[in-house]
Amino acid sequence: MSTGVITRARPGGPARRAGFGSVLRAEWTKFRTVRGWVVGMVVAAVLIDLIGLLAVQSSIACGNGRTGAACLQSVPTGPGGEAVTDSFYFVHRPLASHGSITARITTLTGRYVSGGAAGPGLPGGGLQPGIQPWSKAGIIIKAGTKPGSAYAAMMATGGHGVRFQYNYAQDLPGLPGRVSAVSPRWVRLTRSGDVITGYDSADGRHWTKLGSARLAGLPATAQAGLFATSPMYMKVTSGFGGSSGQEGPSLATAVFDHVGVSGGQPGGRWTGQDIGANGPAYSGAQIGFRQAGGRFTVTGSGDIAPVVPGTGSGPSGTIEDHLAGAFAGLIAVVVIAALFMTAEYRRGLIRTTLAASPRRGRVLAAKAIVLGLVGFAAGLAASVIAVTVGVRLSRDQGQYVLPVTWLTEARVIVGTAALLAVAAVLAVAIGTVLRRSAVAVAAVVVAIVLPYVLGVAQVLPAGAGEWLLRVTPAAGFAIQQSIPHYAQVTAQYTPPAYFPLSPWAGFGVLCGYTAGALALALYLLRRRDA
Amino acid sequence: MSRTLPARRAGLPAAGPGGWPGPRGALHAEWTKLRTVPETTWLLIATVVLTVAVSTAAAAATRCSPGTACPVDVPKLSLTGIEFGQAVVAVLAVLAIGSEYSSGMIRTTLTAMPRRLRVLAAKAAVLTGLVLAAGTVAVAGCLLAGRLILPGHGFTAARGFPVLSLANGPVLRAAAGSVLYLALIALLSLGACAVLRDSAIAVGVVLGLLYLFPIIAAVVSDPHWRRHLEQIGPMTAGLAIQATTGLRSLPISPWAGLGVLAAWAAGALLAGGLLLRFRDA
Numbered sequence: 001m002s003t004g005v006i007t008r009a010r011p012g013g014p015a016r017r018a019g020f021g022s023v024l025r026a027e028w029t030k031f032r033t034v035r036g037w038v039v040g041m042v043v044a045a046v047l048i049d050l051i052g053l054l055a056v057q058s059s060i061a062c063g064n065g066r067t068g069a070a071c072l073q074s075v076p077t078g079p080g081g082e083a084v085t086d087s088f089y090f091v092h093r094p095l096a097s098h099g100s101i102t103a104r105i106t107t108l109t110g111r112y113v114s115g116g117a118a119g120p121g122l123p124g125g126g127l128q129p130g131i132q133p134w135s136k137a138g139i140i141i142k143a144g145t146k147p148g149s150a151y152a153a154m155m156a157t158g159g160h161g162v163r164f165q166y167n168y169a170q171d172l173p174g175l176p177g178r179v180s181a182v183s184p185r186w187v188r189l190t191r192s193g194d195v196i197t198g199y200d201s202a203d204g205r206h207w208t209k210l211g212s213a214r215l216a217g218l219p220a221t222a223q224a225g226l227f228a229t230s231p232m233y234m235k236v237t238s239g240f241g242g243s244s245g246q247e248g249p250s251l252a253t254a255v256f257d258h259v260g261v262s263g264g265q266p267g268g269r270w271t272g273q274d275i276g277a278n279g280p281a282y283s284g285a286q287i288g289f290r291q292a293g294g295r296f297t298v299t300g301s302g303d304i305a306p307v308v309p310g311t312g313s314g315p316s317g318t319i320e321d322h323l324a325g326a327f328a329g330l331i332a333v334v335v336i337a338a339l340f341m342t343a344e345y346r347r348g349l350i351r352t353t354l355a356a357s358p359r360r361g362r363v364l365a366a367k368a369i370v371l372g373l374v375g376f377a378a379g380l381a382a383s384v385i386a387v388t389v390g391v392r393l394s395r396d397q398g399q400y401v402l403p404v405t406w407l408t409e410a411r412v413i414v415g416t417a418a419l420l421a422v423a424a425v426l427a428v429a430i431g432t433v434l435r436r437s438a439v440a441v442a443a444v445v446v447a448i449v450l451p452y453v454l455g456v457a458q459v460l461p462a463g464a465g466e467w468l469l470r471v472t473p474a475a476g477f478a479i480q481q482s483i484p485h486y487a488q489v490t491a492q493y494t495p496p497a498y499f500p501l502s503p504w505a506g507f508g509v510l511c512g513y514t515a516g517a518l519a520l521a522l523y524l525l526r527r528r529d530a
Numbered sequence: 531m532s533r534t535l536p537a538r539r540a541g542l543p544a545a546g547p548g549g550w551p552g553p554r555g556a557l558h559a560e561w562t563k564l565r566t567v568p569e570t571t572w573l574l575i576a577t578v579v580l581t582v583a584v585s586t587a588a589a590a591a592t593r594c595s596p597g598t599a600c601p602v603d604v605p606k607l608s609l610t611g612i613e614f615g616q617a618v619v620a621v622l623a624v625l626a627i628g629s630e631y632s633s634g635m636i637r638t639t640l641t642a643m644p645r646r647l648r649v650l651a652a653k654a655a656v657l658t659g660l661v662l663a664a665g666t667v668a669v670a671g672c673l674l675a676g677r678l679i680l681p682g683h684g685f686t687a688a689r690g691f692p693v694l695s696l697a698n699g700p701v702l703r704a705a706a707g708s709v710l711y712l713a714l715i716a717l718l719s720l721g722a723c724a725v726l727r728d729s730a731i732a733v734g735v736v737l738g739l740l741y742l743f744p745i746i747a748a749v750v751s752d753p754h755w756r757r758h759l760e761q762i763g764p765m766t767a768g769l770a771i772q773a774t775t776g777l778r779s780l781p782i783s784p785w786a787g788l789g790v791l792a793a794w795a796a797g798a799l800l801a802g803g804l805l806l807r808f809r810d811a
Contacts, residue, residue, distance in 0.1 A: 442621045
């Protein structure tokens with residue numbers, strides 16, 4: 001139909017078409033004055049909070065049967081603010097602010113319990129030989145013996161070669177391959193003030209630098225020495241209708257020789273200590289160290305790593321658990337956004353709208369902006385409450401919620417709001433394309449929520465579910481993931497705690513779909529008769 | 531308000547006492563309305579095509595490599611598309627009454643047939659028939675796709691995965707149950723839209739009811755709560771009918787699960803019927 005006739009110069013006024021500002025204001029007025037839509041947005045926000053709080057109230061998040069304050073205290077916090085596991089056998093002596101430690105690792109072996117039915121004071125008979133991929137043994141310089149204190153370590157691992165790790169989250173690779181008597185590994189750490197540098201070598205003469213770590217606040221006298229530790233044995237059968245993990249405690253034993261420390265106090269003695277005995281308690285016969293001449297044999301159990309959800313035991317509550325209601329809010333926002341566009345078609349109002357503002361792209365842009373902003377505001381208000389109040393309530397009840405930095409928390413909260421905003425824009429665009437509200441709502445909800453349901457419920461084989469969370473708009477929920485995937489920790493990295501894409505990449509996928517839908521909507525709005 | 535218009539037309543056999551259309555007339559009217567809207571045909575075709583396509587994709591993506599244990603429920607995997615097809619069925623069912631509200635046609639309908647519950651019953655009957663037909667075709671397509679694809683992906687009879695056949699009791703239950711599942715989803719959606727009187731809101735509410743239960747269950751770490759959520763969710767309970775293995779670990783037994791969905795559908799229809807009866811249209 002021909003448009004633009006009506007909006008000629010109004011008598012008395014300047015000859016003008018509506019500028020973008022007034023189009024925007026017109027759309028805002030349309031939204032504001034329909035009570036059902038405003039109420040719907042409030043309902044969306046309330047749903048997010050209600051479902052989030054209800055879902056969390058019914059959770060038990062602390063492992064080891066601990067509750068209340070005992071639960072909160074049982075998990076140490078690393079220098080970066082993250083929850084960490086810091087439990088290993090440590091043979092140590094003091095180290096001054098300048099010095100180094102060198103050792104040769106000649107063997108690394110392990111034993112583990114596969115059944116998972118391990119009690120305290122496990123008898124040796126229940127163990128079978130076998131090393132875990134992330135069993136670790138090597139040398140370490142640590143601020144102190146308190147769990148969670150800063151450290152840097154050079155280590156041999158069961159299946160990932162030599163590594164330089166520091167402050168729990170950082171991990172750099174060194175020489176590959178397994179340690180054996182014929183192929184030992186030399187490792188060295190040098191300390192210069194608060195900078196620790198790691199080296200490895202195959203022969204003790206040619207050294208390769210792996211990296212340096214600055215450990216803020218490392219005291220003048222740190223502890224340096226040998227360590228061994230081994231995480232839970234874990235066999236993940238990622239399957240259909242729920243993946244299951246089988247797990248049990250494990251031990252690692254390493255033999256060291258050519259141990260040399262420079263910069264230590266004269267006459268210092270080696271002290272053996274079980275740091276952070278938090279896991280299954282082994283009897284003294286099983287962990288500890290032996291020194292015979294220059295040979296040290298160290299056996300330990302545990303891990304020096306960040307705590308992540310999905311390890312089967314231990315705390316697993318995350319801040320995004322409190323945002324499970326975002327799906328309900330998203331559906332409500334999508335319904336309103338689709339209606340915001342399709343209601344114009346139903347009543348024929350679209351002809352008036354396009355007559356008043358013949359540049360159709362502007363109308364679409366104004367609608368998208370209004371709904372995007374309203375969705376963002378509703379989502380932000382709701383997710384701030386859901387996360388801050390929800391996490392506090394959970395902690396008051398003695399449930400452990402994995403701590404994250406304020407930057408991550410802000411990303412999760414603002415990201416959830418942005419998710420609702422982009423979903424609203426997508427619904428406006430799809431509503432423009434399809435012009436039928438019910439079909440548009442179904443299309444958007446199925447595109448965003450169903451892949452997530454299929455990925456989470458694991459109806460599909462694990463690979464297919466992961467693929468869905470990569471290529472469909474559901475990838476956007478990656479923005480809610482607060483605990484990253486650590487390559488050096490064995491866990492079930494499956495949804496809902498983990499997404500295959502990084503937070504911003506996943507959000508980008510959703511934005512890409514939305515941009516494509518907007519382009520199609522613009523094309524059709526221009527080409528089609530209204 | 532409506533007693534003047536529907537004078538008995540000569541030759542129309544379906545009129546009941548009092549001059550208004552009887553049950554057959556109501557059925558005939560609803561059938562005509564649904565049949566003559568091209569959308570109905572498209573949505574029914576979409577139900578079949580999308581369901582079979584998703585099932586085919588799921589089967590094609592699944593492999594059982596030699597030497598590994600594959601804990602796969604083959605009939606359930608073959609029927610994955612139902613999770614997608616139910617959304618199309620929900621749209622179809624919602625539009626069956628929702629488009630009458632959006633166009634104002636509902637007033638004409640209720641003028642012609644003032645016995646409102648009969649209108650809703652006729653809509654439900656016609657819709658159920660259509661969805662049962664489309665669902666049967668879709669489920670047959672899904673099973674056929676599974677039967678053709680899965681044996682080539684390592685799911686052979688020699689490894690304990692018999693060829694999909696309706697002669698097998700649990701497979702028949704999964705197949706027939708999936709068809710019934712789609713019909714019940716249609717009735718739930720119809721009832722929800724009769725309550726809400728807006729197709730977009732109704733679709734949102736129905737899809738929320740279906741999809742939110744599994745999502746919330748996934749973040750609840752307390753096993754008892756999780757089980758309860760899965761027992762009362764219309765989709766999580768209803769789709770238990772597709773299971774053929776591991777019935778003991780299901781949150782709810784297959785037929786009881788379908789019963790939960792039936793209760794949801796009956797509740798929605800009852801609420802919709804009562805509101806339709808006592809509220810101004």
